[in-house]
Amino acid sequence: MASQAKQGSQKMQEYQDMASQMRPRKPLLKNALWAFFVGGLISEVGQGVEWFFMQHGLSAKEATPPMTVVMIGLGALLTGLGWYDRVVKHGGMGGSLPITGFANSMVAPAMEFRTEGLVLGVGAKLFTVAGPVLAYGLAAAFVVGLLRLLITGGA
């Protein structure tokens, strides 16, 4: 029995070695370049939107929240039209990391699970990725804020 199990694990090791040799290597440089240009371009669009709001009398700080809202709207719209998939396919994290990609991560599963109903399909799947992001983001902000309060005494 024991030798059989040993033989099994040896075979598994062989298989894993073989699999890792056969697995296509990720084109690191190509992916990084695509991420740079797609991510940079989306940021540039955001900067353009922010500039537009600043032309209408908002300061740079005031212009950021409405810019975020516009970018989220664009991300949701492009996802709905089925175009954002292509942005992510080529841009990788260049498409996923910007706030438009965050909107995509909410809309895409919500659309896909529409058939499971409006509550447990759409309502729940909106938060497949946004849920963890909010949970850990809020937790991190709490901990960082608490530490800063303890260190600086609230200054």
Add this chain to the structure above:
Amino acid sequence: MIFLWAFIIGGLLCVVAQLTLDLFPLTPAHILVLFVVIGAILGGVGLYGKLVAVAGAGASVPLTGFGYTLVTGVGEAVKTKGVLGLLTGGLTAAAGGIKAAVLFGLAASLVFKPKI
């Protein structure tokens, strides 16, 4: 000038995310969570604010900017409300973005049919 830096910094943040995805066994969702937490930490020590001042949307569009927004909100709420601000600050600052995302998300998933 801010338009140039927006492209460069926004692009570079995505490159770091892409390399993290390619070199470590993580999913994009893990990386989004990681970057929000990193943004909150960098915001807490005051570095991310400087990046936003230089790169504008290049720093606030990537999801690190969301973490920065959360932690900045906590900081401001603590100043006015004290300890309670630790709980109310984050969501208050991010409320517009979160509510927009939920509303647009609901609307888009009701209006559009997925292409298979």
